[in-house]
Amino acid sequence: MSSTRDLVTALKAELRRAGITYAQLARELGLAESSIKRIFARGDMTLSRIDEVLAVLRMDFAELARTVANASPAQQELTLEQEKAVVRDPRLLLTAISALSQWTLEQIVATYAITRPQAVACLVKLDRLGFLELRANNRYRLKVDKTFRWRPGGPVMRYFREHAMTDYFGGDFGNPGELLMLVHGQISQAQALLFNERLRRLAQDFAQQHLADQKLPQSERCPYTLVFGMRSWLFGAFRQLLREAPAVAQGQPSRRTTARGLRTAS
Numbered sequence: 001m002s003s004t005r006d007l008v009t010a011l012k013a014e015l016r017r018a019g020i021t022y023a024q025l026a027r028e029l030g031l032a033e034s035s036i037k038r039i040f041a042r043g044d045m046t047l048s049r050i051d052e053v054l055a056v057l058r059m060d061f062a063e064l065a066r067t068v069a070n071a072s073p074a075q076q077e078l079t080l081e082q083e084k085a086v087v088r089d090p091r092l093l094l095t096a097i098s099a100l101s102q103w104t105l106e107q108i109v110a111t112y113a114i115t116r117p118q119a120v121a122c123l124v125k126l127d128r129l130g131f132l133e134l135r136a137n138n139r140y141r142l143k144v145d146k147t148f149r150w151r152p153g154g155p156v157m158r159y160f161r162e163h164a165m166t167d168y169f170g171g172d173f174g175n176p177g178e179l180l181m182l183v184h185g186q187i188s189q190a191q192a193l194l195f196n197e198r199l200r201r202l203a204q205d206f207a208q209q210h211l212a213d214q215k216l217p218q219s220e221r222c223p224y225t226l227v228f229g230m231r232s233w234l235f236g237a238f239r240q241l242l243r244e245a246p247a248v249a250q251g252q253p254s255r256r257t258t259a260r261g262l263r264t265a266s
Contacts, residue, residue: 005043007050010067012040014057028056075130076145080154082129087155095122096131100148102211105138146204168227177224184234192230199228 015025022040026033029052039045045053054064078086086096091114098108108119120138127134133141150156173180187195206226213221234242 004045006068007064008040008043008045010064011045011050011053011057014059014064014067015053018057020056025053025056029053075143076147077149077151077154078129078131078144080151082131083151083155085125085129086131087159089122089125091118092122092125093156093159095119096126099123099126099132099140099142100144101207102142102214146207147200168225177222192232196230199230202226203228 015021022036023033026036029036039049050064051061054061086093094112094114095108103111105116105119105123108114109116114122123132123134123138123140126132127140130143132143135141150160169180171178203226
């Protein structure tokens with residue numbers, strides 16, 4: 001959650017932006033300038049005092065909270081230690097994934113065999129890990145970016161490879177709305193990066209549609225999981241069929257060239 005110090009820091013920035021000095025603020029609040037300086041130096045201020053300063057700035061608390069939230073850059077991935085903590089507890093991992101889908105606490109408890117206190121405890125842990133910011137009434141704001149992904153080769157991806165990949169790809173992908181395609185080709189690395197960006201945008205579109213469809217009755221919604229993968233790779237059985245690479249010794253014809261010459265001579 002946002003600390004009082006964060007709110008006070010944001011207030012100081014807003015005062016500077018508005019061109020209001022400590023002396024002016026002191027006169028508005030009926031306090032000594034030294035008292036104002038001491039309050040801001042300690043970074044400790046009551047909510048009623050914060051409201052008084054906001055009145056001088058002609059701001060409301062919601063605006064200040066948004067300022068604090070925007071001042072914290074969103075994470076694109078967690079640290080290794082953060083992921084280890086998440087994957088250590090299946091309930092915590094479940095809550096984190098549900099939060100990424102913007103599920104409410106009520107939805108999590110109604111869908112999974114997890115009690116409300118357990119779910120709240122998981123949200124508190126995710127708040128401490130910096131994954132989200134827990135707010136009043138167990139609402140939350142994600143502190144990860146829209147392009148967030150689990151660390152490649154990290155604890156969470158290893159967990160899914162060991163426990164979920166076989167289950168996911170074990171289906172025939174033949175039901176309505178399901179699709180599995182495998183496309184192989186050779187393109188430049190620059191173009192590969194552009195395709196990565198398109199896939200990220202598609203993932204964001206899927207996430208936004210999930211949020212938009214929350215207003216539909218449960219009977220009209222089906223759970224889908226979108227999995228993207230793109231890497232420089234050739235199936236192991238096919239790699240064994242590759243021809244040997246041409247020799248690179250200067251002045252020496254490659255084995256492939258020699259063979260072609262022999263066929264031509266014959």
